[in-house]
Amino acid sequence: MITPAGAECVYYYEDFARGARRQLCRVPKDSRSDSWGASDCLRCPVPGILAANASRRLDIRVRFRRGRFGVGRRAEAEVWCTEHGPVISDPHVGCPECNAEADRLLREALE
Ligand code: SF4
Numbered sequence: 001m002i003t004p005a006g007a008e009c010v011y012y013y014e015d016f017a018r019g020a021r022r023q024l025c026r027v028p029k030d031s032r033s034d035s036w037g038a039s040d041c042l043r044c045p046v047p048g049i050l051a052a053n054a055s056r057r058l059d060i061r062v063r064f065r066r067g068r069f070g071v072g073r074r075a076e077a078e079v080w081c082t083e084h085g086p087v088i089s090d091p092h093v094g095c096p097e098c099n100a101e102a103d104r105l106l107r108e109a110l111e
């Protein structure tokens with residue numbers, strides 16, 4: 001579904017039919033996360049990560065919170081590979097081990 005920020009996000013749901021006014025973010029949240037508001041979609045990295053990385057092994061957890069000194073608002077995503085653990089490098093690139101595996105399979109298929 002398209003978020004209020006205009007991005008496609010599989011975790012977003014809204015229902016404005018027949019007077020309803022329901023907006024939900026279903027992404028798994030960090031236990032320390034502030035509660036979600038629709039404006040959080042503006043700063044959320046999740047749609048970009050999902051658009052850049054189609055791996056089915058990615059688990060994402062998001063923490064919404066105020067910035068330093070209570071100023072601003074952030075959405076921080078932690079990303080894991082269900083097979084290889086935390087994705088410490090850029091989550092847009094995905095799990096390095098899965099990428100290496102995919103490269104190897106492609107090379108073998110082309111031989
Ligand atoms: S906050 Fe992020 S994960 Fe949640 S619906 Fe908006 S874009 Fe998707």
Ligand SMILES: [Zn+2]
Pocket residue numbers: 057081082083084085095096097098099
């Ligand atoms: Zn992996």
